[in-house]
Amino acid sequence: MSQQMVTMGDVARLAGVSITTVSHVINGTRPASEAATRRVMEAVERTGYTPNTIARALARASTQSLGLAISGLANPYFTDLIAAVEREAGRAGHTLLLGDTREDADQELRMVQALLERRVDGLLLAPSPGAFERTLPFLAAQDVPVVLIDRMPGGDFDQVGSDNEAPTTQLVEHLAALGHRRIGMVMGLAALPTTAERVRGYRAGMASAGLPVDEALIAYGGSQRDLARDATHALLDLADPPTALVSGNNFMTIGVMRGLADRELRVPEDIALVTFDDFEWADLFHPRLTAMAQSIGELGQRAVELLLSRIENPSLPSRSVRLPTSFVHRDSCGCHLRDPVGS
Amino acid sequence: MSQQMVTMGDVARLAGVSITTVSHVINGTRPASEAATRRVMEAVERTGYTPNTIARALARASTQSLGLAISGLANPYFTDLIAAVEREAGRAGHTLLLGDTREDADQELRMVQALLERRVDGLLLAPSPGAFERTLPFLAAQDVPVVLIDRMPGGDFDQVGSDNEAPTTQLVEHLAALGHRRIGMVMGLAALPTTAERVRGYRAGMASAGLPVDEALIAYGGSQRDLARDATHALLDLADPPTALVSGNNFMTIGVMRGLADRELRVPEDIALVTFDDFEWADLFHPRLTAMAQSIGELGQRAVELLLSRIENPSLPSRSVRLPTSFVHRDSCGCHLRDPVGS
DNA sequence: CTGTTAGCGCTTTCAG
DNA sequence: CTGAAAGCGCTAACAG
Numbered sequence: 001m002s003q004q005m006v007t008m009g010d011v012a013r014l015a016g017v018s019i020t021t022v023s024h025v026i027n028g029t030r031p032a033s034e035a036a037t038r039r040v041m042e043a044v045e046r047t048g049y050t051p052n053t054i055a056r057a058l059a060r061a062s063t064q065s066l067g068l069a070i071s072g073l074a075n076p077y078f079t080d081l082i083a084a085v086e087r088e089a090g091r092a093g094h095t096l097l098l099g100d101t102r103e104d105a106d107q108e109l110r111m112v113q114a115l116l117e118r119r120v121d122g123l124l125l126a127p128s129p130g131a132f133e134r135t136l137p138f139l140a141a142q143d144v145p146v147v148l149i150d151r152m153p154g155g156d157f158d159q160v161g162s163d164n165e166a167p168t169t170q171l172v173e174h175l176a177a178l179g180h181r182r183i184g185m186v187m188g189l190a191a192l193p194t195t196a197e198r199v200r201g202y203r204a205g206m207a208s209a210g211l212p213v214d215e216a217l218i219a220y221g222g223s224q225r226d227l228a229r230d231a232t233h234a235l236l237d238l239a240d241p242p243t244a245l246v247s248g249n250n251f252m253t254i255g256v257m258r259g260l261a262d263r264e265l266r267v268p269e270d271i272a273l274v275t276f277d278d279f280e281w282a283d284l285f286h287p288r289l290t291a292m293a294q295s296i297g298e299l300g301q302r303a304v305e306l307l308l309s310r311i312e313n314p315s316l317p318s319r320s321v322r323l324p325t326s327f328v329h330r331d332s333c334g335c336h337l338r339d340p341v342g343s
Numbered sequence: 344m345s346q347q348m349v350t351m352g353d354v355a356r357l358a359g360v361s362i363t364t365v366s367h368v369i370n371g372t373r374p375a376s377e378a379a380t381r382r383v384m385e386a387v388e389r390t391g392y393t394p395n396t397i398a399r400a401l402a403r404a405s406t407q408s409l410g411l412a413i414s415g416l417a418n419p420y421f422t423d424l425i426a427a428v429e430r431e432a433g434r435a436g437h438t439l440l441l442g443d444t445r446e447d448a449d450q451e452l453r454m455v456q457a458l459l460e461r462r463v464d465g466l467l468l469a470p471s472p473g474a475f476e477r478t479l480p481f482l483a484a485q486d487v488p489v490v491l492i493d494r495m496p497g498g499d500f501d502q503v504g505s506d507n508e509a510p511t512t513q514l515v516e517h518l519a520a521l522g523h524r525r526i527g528m529v530m531g532l533a534a535l536p537t538t539a540e541r542v543r544g545y546r547a548g549m550a551s552a553g554l555p556v557d558e559a560l561i562a563y564g565g566s567q568r569d570l571a572r573d574a575t576h577a578l579l580d581l582a583d584p585p586t587a588l589v590s591g592n593n594f595m596t597i598g599v600m601r602g603l604a605d606r607e608l609r610v611p612e613d614i615a616l617v618t619f620d621d622f623e624w625a626d627l628f629h630p631r632l633t634a635m636a637q638s639i640g641e642l643g644q645r646a647v648e649l650l651l652s653r654i655e656n657p658s659l660p661s662r663s664v665r666l667p668t669s670f671v672h673r674d675s676c677g678c679h680l681r682d683p684v685g686s
Numbered sequence: 687c688t689g690t691t692a693g694c695g696c697t698t699t700c701a702g
Numbered sequence: 703c704t705g706a707a708a709g710c711g712c713t714a715a716c717a718g
Contacts, residue, residue: 056697
């Protein structure tokens with residue numbers, strides 16, 4: 001029952017050395033005599049001493065902790081990201097402070113401030129749509145080590161994300177190659193650079209397939225799930241509805257699939273579907289999704305690497321990393337059907 | 344570019360008051376003259392001062408942070424839990440430190456120690472199977488505020504989890520009512536109290552349905568996904584194989600579904616399935632799962648409540664909270680089929 | 687209503 | 703090889 005936590009002073013007294021010596025043998029920060037070392041070790045053992053990281057942080061001006069601020073901790077997309085970040089941070093002896101930005105500019109700023117008050121050594125941030133006006137300038141002014149994840153707004157920040165444009169183009173071309181001409185897209189939060197890039201990829205794909213872009217086929221799903229569902233309904237209600245859909249991200253996919261189920265459309269028999277973002281258990285979904293998968297684990301890993309190097313050397317020029325995606329071919333595109341488009 | 348962080352001293356100087364006064368107006372911890380208050384506020388504004396939580400923590404011996412140590416951050420079961428805990432902690436002005444125990448006794452102990460070194464005010468822990476011998480005694484000795492989540496080993500700790508036994512019984516009875524007599528179970532990590540309770544529930548269900556318990560029908564899935572898959576295969580290879588399966592948790596369910604798919608069995612036509620734990624998107628799975636859902640968000644919320652009250656009053660007697668589950672009726676049980684058991 | 691002062695537990699010069 | 707002492711930035715008696 002260590003009522004009062006035991007301090008270095010206690011250890012020093014018990015070992016019969018100065019508190020300085022205790023500090024040094026514990027941190028291995030300067031040589032000490034064999035005898036002193038041994039006695040300190042014993043005292044530590046006997047007392048069950050645990051260094052007080054708080055005091056250490058105050059003295060060293062480094063907390064050995066990293067902050068991660070993302071929107072929607074419950075978004076399974078971020079689940080692997082959190083795990084990867086936690087793993088990498090731990091490997092480097094850092095702990096992770098976690099904050100949910102709720103995809104809201106105010107909350108994001110509050111969260112970032114809370115993390116900075118905790119004096120994290122660096123910050124990982126998946127910027128919300130409003131970050132550009134509020135959080136990012138604030139961060140720039142504080143000049144704290146930061147790396148932006150997933151959403152890449154450009155600017156003078158380290159950032160890591162996936163390729164968005166070319167992979168989306170590839171998705172569209174895949175559908176076009178199957179004979180689809182009316183290809184709809186349900187995109188994510190319009191204000192996100194990520195979304196813009198994927199929409200650009202969609203347009204490029206249509207163009208390269210020699211297909212006209214009908215603006216009515218681009219639906220705005222927003223970040224709420226039901227919006228994607230509604231958007232899907234709207235697409236289906238068009239006079240000349242799409243025969244294939246590409247979904248802009250994980251969240252959209254859920255809405256799209258529900259929207260399709262509402263109309264009792266079979267995928268891919270009645271309508272084809274390809275998605276940006278894979279699900280860990282996509283093979284258990286019905287239909288099994290053909291998807292463009294991001295390497296989320298690697299994303300987290302690279303982000304931590306960047307951050308640690310930035311902390312070490314704040315004057316580095318800012319770096320931007322794009323990770324390749326991988327095409328996972330399953331059933332929802334309808335490749336295995338004789339006559340993909342019907343009629 | 345606030346190169347050096349601005350401190351209270353800076354604010355005090357600029358406001359022309361003592362550092363004490365600054366501290367008090369910032370914390371609202373003692374009245375100050377209108378004038379002083381105003382000038383401090385202005386100085387804070389002008390300098391962009393941010394309190395140093397580290398220094399505050401050292402002086403106050405409280406970090407306003409909570410530690411959450413769970414196994415498998417990537418386990419979607421815990422995703423909602425993390426979100427709920429983060430939300431509740433934030434509401435109370437605490438931040439969350441996160442650690443992954445990797446379902447391993449050593450790593451768990453290391454993680455818990457790391458969290459304690461960070462001087463978290465309290466600890467939320469989903470104990471691993473080995474926790475009983477190592478982590479829990481350690482924690483008891485340190486007498487740190489702790490609440491155990493999800494897995495309830497008993498003992499002198501606050502803990503919160505779901506009902507396990509009765510709900511599992513209900514699941515079994517549901518299958519039995521459909522005429523199944525050979526009902527198999529794929530259970531989770533054998534060493535977990537949670538698992539033991541669910542198995543007990545299974546036995547009770549069989550008994551109440553007047554069915555004999557064939558030990559061969561209880562398969563050990565372990566915590567790895569492929570084990571559940573293998574276990575499922577083994578069950579199917581029995582001379583007299585089960586016509587229905589109950590899966591012990593989320594992870595097992597994935598393995599079971601894959602195992603069933605491997606043998607090209609249709610659910611529920613060829614074999615019925617009910618599961619402990621629901622998935623957020625279970626309606627998109629094929630088949631749509633009939634599941635016993637836990638209120639994971641509430642679990643997290645109650646856990647934080649317990650922890651905060653324990654921090655406030657360490658001498659409280661230890662409390663144990665069981666949350667009810669809810670039965671989500673979908674397709675995989677085969678209720679909608681004419682002749683559920685076949686033949 | 688306000689300021690002085692003594693820590694919180696640890697790191698780190700600077701002298702031995 | 704070792705120790706004394708001065709902080710890190712903030713809080714909280716204790717005196718005015």
